[in-house]
Amino acid sequence: MPKPSQRTRSFRKRRVTTPGGKVRIHYTKKQPGIARCAECKKPLHGVPRGLPAEIKKVRKSQKRPERAYGGNLCASCARAKMKAKNMERWEND
Amino acid sequence: MIDVGRICMKTAGREAGKFCVILDVLPDGFVMVTGPKAATRVKRRKCNIHHIEPTPETLKIRKNASDDEVIAAYKKEGLFKKLGVKEPDAKDIEKAKEDERKRATGAKAAKEKPKAEPKKEKPETKEHEPEKEEKPEPKAEKKQEKTEPKSEKSKEGPAEKKPAVKKAVKKKAVAKKAPSKTKKPEPKKKARK
Numbered sequence: 001m002p003k004p005s006q007r008t009r010s011f012r013k014r015r016v017t018t019p020g021g022k023v024r025i026h027y028t029k030k031q032p033g034i035a036r037c038a039e040c041k042k043p044l045h046g047v048p049r050g051l052p053a054e055i056k057k058v059r060k061s062q063k064r065p066e067r068a069y070g071g072n073l074c075a076s077c078a079r080a081k082m083k084a085k086n087m088e089r090w091e092n093d
Numbered sequence: 094m095i096d097v098g099r100i101c102m103k104t105a106g107r108e109a110g111k112f113c114v115i116l117d118v119l120p121d122g123f124v125m126v127t128g129p130k131a132a133t134r135v136k137r138r139k140c141n142i143h144h145i146e147p148t149p150e151t152l153k154i155r156k157n158a159s160d161d162e163v164i165a166a167y168k169k170e171g172l173f174k175k176l177g178v179k180e181p182d183a184k185d186i187e188k189a190k191e192d193e194r195k196r197a198t199g200a201k202a203a204k205e206k207p208k209a210e211p212k213k214e215k216p217e218t219k220e221h222e223p224e225k226e227e228k229p230e231p232k233a234e235k236k237q238e239k240t241e242p243k244s245e246k247s248k249e250g251p252a253e254k255k256p257a258v259k260k261a262v263k264k265k266a267v268a269k270k271a272p273s274k275t276k277k278p279e280p281k282k283k284a285r286k
Contacts, residue, residue, distance in 0.1 A: 067109050068109045075105070078109065085110075086148065
């Protein structure tokens, strides 16, 4: 029987064969998904993947690229967005 | 579109989304650019043309103008308000200059470190030599001092008696201490028994 706190779907079940040949189930926390670009859904570079408690210990500058839209958009999407904004800005002039 | 004095928006890197001015057009599709740093946080640097998006605004500046000249040109055109950039105070300008100085001095210090070490060794050796010269002098003085009082003591009677009194006092002190030492171990032995 697992602990009552482990009887949720947020735990991943892992089958482990013991030295005696028996199969036991280990309960481990599920890893969060990879950070993805908000527009093109490509995986983002420079964004660490880990449990929230682990990521809290990481420095802010190591959590995302220090660019506008860093950690939200990929570099190419951010550049496209910046260009579009610049074009919009000067359309009326 | 890309010429000296053109105001552009940077679209790549940590300064993406910030405005800059073209100072010089370099070969192979590169450009010299500055914010200046005091105003828009874009530092003076070489930049690829593909990482820049030009705007219709221009400044009247000469080639490779200094940051102060660029800021003055901004003020003339009234572009700080138009771009939504905060006008730099004297403090901002000083800060930007200090950062540049620190970077320049830091790089120099790192290069000069190996040169500085041998310089330190030379003064150390020089310092030692005068110390050696100084040391023998006080010793000679001390010897003279020591010899002088001895000669005085030998001449004067009371001077010889004084040390004798001191020795007696010391003997008494030893006598006082001795019993205390002997007393202490005794109870320990009793306890062991």
